[in-house]
């Protein structure tokens with residue numbers, strides 16, 4: 647079975663459409679999403695609507711913030727959460743449509759386990775909040791080793807930092823470029839960050855996601871019209887820097 651695993655769409659519809667076109671091209675059986683469909687970007691309703699078609703939808707910290715409270719968000723992210731919430735509660739759209747979106751949000755699970763894979767938004771032990779950063783390998787290796795003990799199957803997939811790559815015991819991080827874009831998933835523990843569809847932060851503005859085919863893992867990058875997303879930001883009161891950062895992938 648071929649599975650596309652995507653994450654952190656962040657209400658960037660042109661990016662999501664480009665990734666779904668690429669997924670169509672390569673052909674998969676299922677699409678799993680690790681959360682943060684909304685937040686930061688200009689089209690939360692539209693992206694949520696598309697996500698109802700995915701086979702698995704996990705809860706991200708931005709969905710959690712909209713459903714409950716924006717704990718630990720900086721002022722800009724908080725402003726985006728408030729605006730997103732308004733869009734999702736808009737009375738100018740059919741009530742049934744709005745109710746369906748909130749029902750969809752409320753149905754999102756924190757984790758998903760299936761065969762040899764475990765999925766979470768942040769980390770396996772703290773699915774919506776904790777970050778696993780590249781620098782943790784040198785600054786806090788114990789934390790990374792603890793994380794390898796926090797899930798059952800050999801491979802865990804996460805998002806949240808918007809930086810794609812693989813973490814292996816040691817601990818060690820390797821970017822997709824360092825492994826030639828592909829790697830075999832063995833019995834050894836691995837935590838894979840799939841990167842972000844709608845707001846990459848590794849200096850490459852292209853959307854990031856992965857394809858898993860049995861024990862083969864492939865990282866993919868997809869060009870999308872960043873300027874189009876930036877134009878759509880202009881129709882909203884969202885902070886300008888959220889649009890500007892997309893061009894640099896930071």
Ligand SMILES: [Fe+2]
Nearest residue numbers: 654682806807
């Ligand atoms: Fe995110």
